[in-house]
Amino acid sequence: MKKISYGDPLRLGPVTMKNRIIKSPQSTYFWAEDQSVSEQVLAHYQALAAGGTGLIVIAALQLFPCAHGRREGGLYDDRFIPGMKRLTDAIHAHGCVVTAQLIHDGASDLERPRCSTAFTADELPCPTEFCSPCTGVSLAEIEEMKKAFVDGAIRAQKAGFDGVEVHTANAYFLVSFLSRIWNRRTDQYGPQSMENRTRLQREIIREIRRACGEDFVIGVRMNGQEFGHERAMTIEEGVEAARLFDREDINYISVTGYGYGAVPMQYVADYWAYPEADADMRAYVGNFASGLLIPAAAAIKKAVEHPVFAGGRLDAERGEELLAHDVLDGILFGRPHWADAELAKKILSGRYDSIVRCTRCATCEDPQDGVPRRCRVNPAFGREAVLTVTKTASPKRVLVVGGGPAGMEVARVASLRGHAVTLCESQGCLGGKLPLAIMVKGCRFDEVQSLLSRLEEQVRQQVSDIRLGTTVTEDFVNRERPDVVVLATGGQYRLPDIPGIDLPQVQGVRSLAGRASLPLKLFGPARLHTLSKYVMPGMGRRVVIIGGQIEALQGAVFLGRRGRLVTLVESGERLGDRMPPRYLRRTLAWMQRTGVVVHTSTKVQQIVRDSVQCIKNGVAFSISCDQVLVFMPPEVNGDLLSSLSVPVYRIGAAAGVGHSLMVHAIYDARALGCTL
Ligand SMILES: Cc1cc2nc3c(=O)[nH]c(=O)nc-3n(C[C@H](O)[C@H](O)[C@H](O)COP(=O)(O)O)c2cc1C
Incomplete structure (x- = not known):
């Protein structure tokens, strides 16, 4: 059998993708305040289409109005059609197929939470910052929801989309039927059988097909596996659900997943094991590079007829392997496309070395709602129209x-x-x-x-x-x-003017950087990170860190993970300035769990040979230590x-x-x- 490669076309019912590279759906918050297509959205997707990708899935198009200023795209009104038409025309101009992902955020829709089943705040499987208590939906509300999906698909078709993707994934509305974590209904949509759990989605698919006809792509985005909950979907359940979708008149299945727990992994592959993996994820983190969801997707592919796509932390090399071994029919790249809009062109021309790689830093994943996302390695992401590199007319x-x-x-x-x-x-x-x-x-x-x-x-x-x-x-x-x-x-990085700051056990960023420079040169930073777990010459056991922002917290994690007893002293009230929210949340939880002592609103008055003397709210106290590190923000x-x-x-x-x-x-x- 011929090995499939990225450049092979793929038929999706009425249309053909020119290659196997897919822009995985991702919300950007680039849409206009009224949820219509903005110039920023146009420029962004135009750049991706020009970058050579075969299929773009426009993410998270809303079927009901969002709160003002939450910049998600809308498909709940005909007024969106003209803007969407400009968008699909711009994408089609590059020979790229485009589908519209239809979504209701379910319990995560903080203004209009909807779920198969009622949930009180205490019963919710995710923290309340990610989802809200909700009442279960009645049969009449299920009909209303079905109609919203079908109306959205009709509008997408009028706007020139090649098709739609029905979102029954992550922890959104349709998953509240698919997943036993949410579904506790007792009627024909209840969890008693997979037929029931997929009934609503299958009814939606049939009605979209009836309304939009044969010349329209219908994809299904589904959880192939869930993590971190006793009733999380297993691969076997994922396969069973996929088989039922596959029997419908659909054109592709796109596999993703979800992780529950105190710090949910919204999209699984964005799970961030810093400072270390949570207990229920330790078994999986080793599989990240090869694709956490690939076992589920591979099992689904074996069980179904229609093309199967999956992604999640894949890179160009791993995607190539998965195609060649017939594990998948198409490769979803989300963040790698944000890091480099020309990803597809570079892959197709074999220029793997020139790909700007996503560094998985989580910057894109942590904006506040409505604040456009950013990419650390690609400043032009979302600013494609302004940050293009053109030749200057006046060289300097x-x-x-x-x-x-x-x-x-x-x-x-x-x-x-x-x-x-x-x-x-x-x-x-x-x-x-x-x-x-x-x-x-x-x-x-x-x-x-x-x-x-x-x-x-x-x-x-x-x-x-x-x-x-x-x-x-x-x-x-x-x-x-x-x-x-x-x-x-x-x-x-200045040292503060404190008596005792010149003592030999006190080091700042500058002096530490100086001390590390030769070992860094000799071993390289990654090896030094590992070596320092065994030996850190001259570093005391009881360490006081002066500072409480990103550099201090990172320092505390580094030292704490190397057996040091760390106490943090911060003069302000807050910790973790400039740290992305998930990074901060995880770090603070880790510090608490591992016994890093924190004193905020505390001034260091003096450093002496074996302690740091502090004052908080007028009360003086001293912290015994053999090392003092100043990790304050740069000036x-x-x-x-x-x-x-x-x-x-x-x-x-x-x-x-x-x-x-x-x-x-x-x-x-x-x-x-x-x-x-
Ligand atoms: C910031 C962000 C937003 C996302 N938004 C969506 C979305 O709206 N719909 C969806 O199905 N998946 C969404 N995803 C999941 C991605 O499509 C993809 O599965 C995930 O990023 C893992 O793939 P990657 O490592 O190639 O980025 C999102 C992921 C990220 C990081």
């Missing part, structure tokens, strides 16, 4: 000071645009604080190493004048005579190159603490690089 001499992520990105982009770029870095290597970040966090779940390697490689290819070990002074600038100077020097060095006569731009942490995360630094760099 650009001096970039600092070879961290911001410096590398701006140098790379400015060079691509045709500027003459000199990149100076005071250290002997590029990367700035990234190697240190990799050493502290490891790269199993936040793959910063791939970001560092790519930036370094591209900078070396594109920037001819890179000067390592070069400290830029005003004299240097006057000699070089650039037209523009870009300060990407990072922030300054701006305002004096740096402050009296130059050429324009000076600051980016990344050099522009302020609000710019210090990688996502901000790389965004600043791209935005500046595109406008220089």
Whole structure:
């Protein structure tokens, strides 16, 4: 049998996908406030279609109005049709098939929660920030819901979509019938049989087919497996449900899943095992790279006739393998498409090395509702219309000071645009604080190493004048005579003015970075992360960390996981500023569980040989320790190159603490690089 590869077309009923690469549905919050198509949505999907993908599934189109400002796309009114038509035309112009994912968020719809069965707050299987108590739906409400799905499909067809995808996945409305976790009904839609559990979805499919005819694709997005609950769907149940869908007049099955528990994994593959995996996920985390949902999808594929797609943390190489071994008919890439809109073109032309890889950092997954999502490695995600790299009409001499992520990105982009770029870095290597970040966090779940390697490689290819070990002074600038100077020097990690701060057991980020630089060079950051579990020369056992924001919390996790007894002292009331919400939630829970002691609103008054003396609410106390680490946020060095006569731009942490995360630094760099 011929091995299937990415470039092989695939027939989906009335249409043919030109290849096996699919944009997995993902909500973006790029839609207009009134839920219609915005220019941002148009530019985003146009870029993906131009990037060569075979099928785009437009995610989470709502069948009922959302609360004002929740920027999800709508299909509950005819007024959406003209905008949607512009969108489907723009996608079709690139020969790409497009389906509309029809959804009701079920108990996660915080304004209009709906569920097969009534749930009180105490009974809900997810925390209340993810779902709301709800009353079960009556038979009349089931009819109303069915009609909403069919009306949505009719509008999608009028708007030029090739088809729809019925969403009976994750923890949304239709899953509350499919999954026994939710379904406790006693009627013909109840959990007594899989026929019952899939009855509503199958009725919806039939009515859509009746209303939209044969020339319309109907896909089913379903949970193939669930995790973290005693009644979670097993693979066997997934197969049974898929068989029933397969007997209907559908055109594809798209397999996903869901994880329950205190910190739900909304889409399973976005499960974030930082600082460590939860007990009920330990058995699975080893399978992430090969695809957590692949066993379920593979079993479904064997049991059904229609094409089966799946994804979840797959990369180009793994997807290729799954196609070649006939495990799947098409590969869903979600975040990898956000990281690189040209993913498909690069895959199809074999340019795997040039793919901008998703680093699984969770930045995209944690916005507040309605705030457009962002991608750490791709600043142009959602800003496709403005952040395109075009040739400049007026080439300049650009001096970039600092070879961290911001410096590398701006140098790379400015060079691509045709500027003459000199990149100076005071250290002997590029990367700035990234190697240190990799050493502290490891790269199993936040793959910063791939970001560092790519930036370094591209900078070396594109920037001819890179000067390592070069400290830029005003004299240097006057000699070089650039037209523009870009300060990407990072922030300054100062030590606070506290008696005892000069004692030998006190270290700050600068001195630790200095101490780590040789081992980092010798072993590389990922190996050093592992080696430091066995030996950390000179690091005391009882450690006080001064600081309470992202750098302090990451430091506490790093040391706590290496057997240190950590106490955190933060002068403010809040912990974890600049940490993405899920990252913070998990870290705080871990710290509490493992006994990291935290003192907020506490001032350090003095450090002495064997303790730190503090005061909180007027009460003095002392913390015994043999090591003090200052992990406070970086500050701006305002004096740096402050009296130059050429324009000076600051980016990344050099522009302020609000710019210090990688996502901000790389965004600043791209935005500046595109406008220089
Ligand atoms: C931010 C985000 C939003 C998502 N939104 C949806 C959605 O609206 N509908 C859906 O079926 N899946 C959604 N997903 C799941 C993705 O389609 C996909 O299954 C998941 O991201 C794993 O694949 P990946 O590792 O290739 O990103 C979302 C995932 C993420 C990370």
